[in-house]
Amino acid sequence: MVLFSGGQDSAVCLAWALQRYRMVETIGFDYGQRHRVELQCRLRILSGLRDHFPWAAGLGEDHVIDLTVLGQISATSLTRDIAIEMAEGGLPNSFVPGRNLLFLTLAAALAYRRGITTLIGGMCETDYSGYPDCRNETIQALASAVSLGMDRKYAFLTPLMYLDKAATWRLGEELGGPAFTELVREHSHSCYMGVREQRFIWGYGCGECPACQLRARGYEAWRRQ
Amino acid sequence: MVLFSGGQDSAVCLAWALQRYRMVETIGFDYGQRHRVELQCRLRILSGLRDHFPWAAGLGEDHVIDLTVLGQISATSLTRDIAIEMAEGGLPNSFVPGRNLLFLTLAAALAYRRGITTLIGGMCETDYSGYPDCRNETIQALASAVSLGMDRKYAFLTPLMYLDKAATWRLGEELGGPAFTELVREHSHSCYMGVREQRFIWGYGCGECPACQLRARGYEAWRRQ
Numbered sequence: 001m002v003l004f005s006g007g008q009d010s011a012v013c014l015a016w017a018l019q020r021y022r023m024v025e026t027i028g029f030d031y032g033q034r035h036r037v038e039l040q041c042r043l044r045i046l047s048g049l050r051d052h053f054p055w056a057a058g059l060g061e062d063h064v065i066d067l068t069v070l071g072q073i074s075a076t077s078l079t080r081d082i083a084i085e086m087a088e089g090g091l092p093n094s095f096v097p098g099r100n101l102l103f104l105t106l107a108a109a110l111a112y113r114r115g116i117t118t119l120i121g122g123m124c125e126t127d128y129s130g131y132p133d134c135r136n137e138t139i140q141a142l143a144s145a146v147s148l149g150m151d152r153k154y155a156f157l158t159p160l161m162y163l164d165k166a167a168t169w170r171l172g173e174e175l176g177g178p179a180f181t182e183l184v185r186e187h188s189h190s191c192y193m194g195v196r197e198q199r200f201i202w203g204y205g206c207g208e209c210p211a212c213q214l215r216a217r218g219y220e221a222w223r224r225q
Numbered sequence: 226m227v228l229f230s231g232g233q234d235s236a237v238c239l240a241w242a243l244q245r246y247r248m249v250e251t252i253g254f255d256y257g258q259r260h261r262v263e264l265q266c267r268l269r270i271l272s273g274l275r276d277h278f279p280w281a282a283g284l285g286e287d288h289v290i291d292l293t294v295l296g297q298i299s300a301t302s303l304t305r306d307i308a309i310e311m312a313e314g315g316l317p318n319s320f321v322p323g324r325n326l327l328f329l330t331l332a333a334a335l336a337y338r339r340g341i342t343t344l345i346g347g348m349c350e351t352d353y354s355g356y357p358d359c360r361n362e363t364i365q366a367l368a369s370a371v372s373l374g375m376d377r378k379y380a381f382l383t384p385l386m387y388l389d390k391a392a393t394w395r396l397g398e399e400l401g402g403p404a405f406t407e408l409v410r411e412h413s414h415s416c417y418m419g420v421r422e423q424r425f426i427w428g429y430g431c432g433e434c435p436a437c438q439l440r441a442r443g444y445e446a447w448r449r450q
Contacts (some may be wrong), residue, residue, distance in 0.1 A: 066300065069291055073335050097337040101330050101374045105323055110298050112322040132376035141370035149326045150364050151357035 001025045001111045002120045003103055004062075008188040008203075008215060009122030009160055011169050014049070015175040016159045017120045019057050025060040025116065027107050031070035031096075035211075037196055038189040039064065043218055048183045053176060054204030061114075065106060070096055100133035108146045117154050124160045124168075135162050165218020166216055166225065190215040226250045226336045227345045228328055230285075231267030233413040233428075233440060234347030234385055237393050239274070240400040241384045242345045243281050250285040250341065252332050256295035256321075259419050260436075264289065266414040273408045278401060286339075290331055295321055325358035326367055333371045333379055342379050349385045349393075361386050390443020391450065415440040 002017045004010045004026040017024045024166065026151075028042055049056035069101050073096075100123060123134040132138060143156040160168055172181045189196070191205030191212050198207060202219035205212040229235045229251040247254045253267055267287075298321075332344050342408035348359040348396060357363060361383065368381040385393055397406045411438045414421070416430030416437050423432060427444035430437040 024387055066294055069294065069331070070334075073331065073338070097334045098371060098374045101371060102327070102334070105330055106298060108295070109322045110326070113298070116262035130448050133374035135373065138370060138373040141366070141373050145363060145370045146323060146326060148360065148363040149323045149358035210355060 001027055001107055001114070001116045001118070003107055003122070004028055004042055004046075005122075006038035006040075006045060006187075006189050008121065008165075008169060008184055008190055009124060011045050011184045011188045012172040012175070013120055013122045013159060014045075015056075015180060017170060018053075018058055019048070019175060021058060021118070023058050023060050025063065025111075025114065027063045027065060027110060029065050029067045029070075029103055029106075029139050031067040033194075035189060035192050035194040037194045041187050041189040044187040045183060048187060052179065052183075055176070063110060065110070067102070070099065070102070098133055100131070100139070104139070104142055104156060105146060108150060111154075112150055112152065117152055118157060119154060120159070123158045124163065126162060126164045164221075165209070166214060166221035168222045169219060169222035170225070185219075226252055226332055226339070226341045226343070227378075228332055229253055229267055229271075230347075231263035231265075231412075231414050232271065232347065233390075233409055233415055234349060234393060234415045236270050236382060237397040237400070238345055238347045240281075240397060242407060243274070243278075243283055244400055246283060246343070248283050250288065250339065252288045252290060252291050252335060253326075254292045254295075254328055254331070256292040258359070260414060260417050260420055262419045263414040266412050269412040270408060273412060276325050277404065277408075280401070288335060290335070292327070295324065295327070314336070323358050325356070325364070329367055329381060330371060331362070333375060336379075337375055337377065342377055343382065345382045345384070346381060347385050348383045349388065351387060351389045363414075391446035392437060394443060394447035395450070410444075423431045 002010065002014045002024055004014050005028055014026065030039055030041060040042065046059065046062060050059055103123065104119060111117065111119060123137055123139055139156050139158055143154055147154045163171065169181060172184055185203050188203065190203065192209040193206040194203045195206040198204060200207055200216065202216050227235065227239045227249055229239050230253055239251065251271065253264060255264055271284065271287060275284055329344060329346065336342065336344060348364055350360055364381050364383055368379055372379045386395065394406060395411055410428050414426065417434040418431040420431040423427045423429060425432055425441065427441050
């Protein structure tokens with residue numbers, strides 16, 4: 001089961017999983033995020049994969065989980081209309097405390113019901129945004145807790161953990177060639193502001209939020225290589 | 226912050242916390258449970274504590290989190306209308322995989338926002354219902370994962386972990402005397418079927434579900450002592 005948000009990272013993770021596993025299910029979370037447009041983007045990527053890539057034949061059920069409770073719990077810029085700035089402690093204001101812990105725990109609960117024990121996510125230490133719930137140590141500690149709490153051995157795989165964004169584009173190309181990176185460039189969504197009207201060489205977005213800048217820099221670094 | 230469901234165990238935990246901490250907040254979860262009547266019971270216990278027990282003066286804000294997503298994820302007897310029986314693996318059918326992992330992670334996210342790092346819950350290894358997410362090893366593994374993922378040191382305390390139900394009643398009496406055990410007996414709710422119409426010496430319920438039987442046995446063992 002791949003945690004598939006519709007972003008660039010999870011799209012590459014999905015390709016990675018599809019080439020390694022016979023059957024792959026996907027899960028996404030609707031938590032009232034301002035960049036909720038990613039929920040439509042993810043459907044376009046899923047149908048693009050199904051229609052054009054023979055190696056995506058193992059694509060199984062897609063689950064979208066209503067997680068508006070996140071907005072109830074946390075007043076942060078990702079779920080409400082507050083400017084994205086650095087908050088105290090050096091963490092971006094968009095930090096929903098432990099968001100990835102919740103995503104993974106919920107995915108594991110659903111996976112339990114479906115007889116799946118391998119969860120794959122695009123968490124990554126190298127984008128320097130400082131989210132402690134993206135660190136390998138955190139993810140693996142949670143895998144232990146979840147395995148104990150559900151009495152079943154789970155593996156949490158994060159193939160992008162130590163890649164920078166340029167390396168992620170490169171991995172995407174290795175996995176699916178230019179046709180796949182084109183699908184990712186066109187349909188994956190990164191912009192925190194949810195902007196899809198402006199087009200850049202690296203995709204759509206506001207071009208100014210930290211997510212757009214990270215995506216732009218990564219894309220340009222990859223193209224220069 | 227005390228995970229307060231309105232059950233007997235969490236009511237005793239709440240008294241335990243109120244006598245040890247200056248300020249105590251409470252959190253409950255509405256997940257469409259069949260025994261949803263416990264959400265009303267918890268309010269009666271909270272107002273009973275406020276009105277009659279001077280040591281409950283530190284009772285702060287109460288939070289009820291909408292967690293209908295649990296029902297979306299899991300088709301089990303606690304959240305849907307299926308008979309309560311033993312399922313494969315010896316676990317009761319009412320098992321929502323990793324329910325306590327989710328409760329604790331959500332409570333920690335809310336606690337983060339409120340500057341609280343001590344979570345207290347009534348999880349207990351000794352009621353033999355076999356829930357792996359109630360075990361001490363699970364809870365402490367999750368405390369590590371949450372502390373890493375939120376970059377803040379959390380303590381998860383479970384004062385009932387090694388007590389049986391008779392010992393829990395006894396602890397309640399030590400903490401608050403007969404007036405408190407009477408409040409717990411009258412207003413705490415255990416019955417999985419959500420029955421409040423039938424009265425027994427140990428409280429209200431159907432008298433037949435595993436939760437009622439456990440409560441009845443514990444109460445009788447305590448009274449015999």
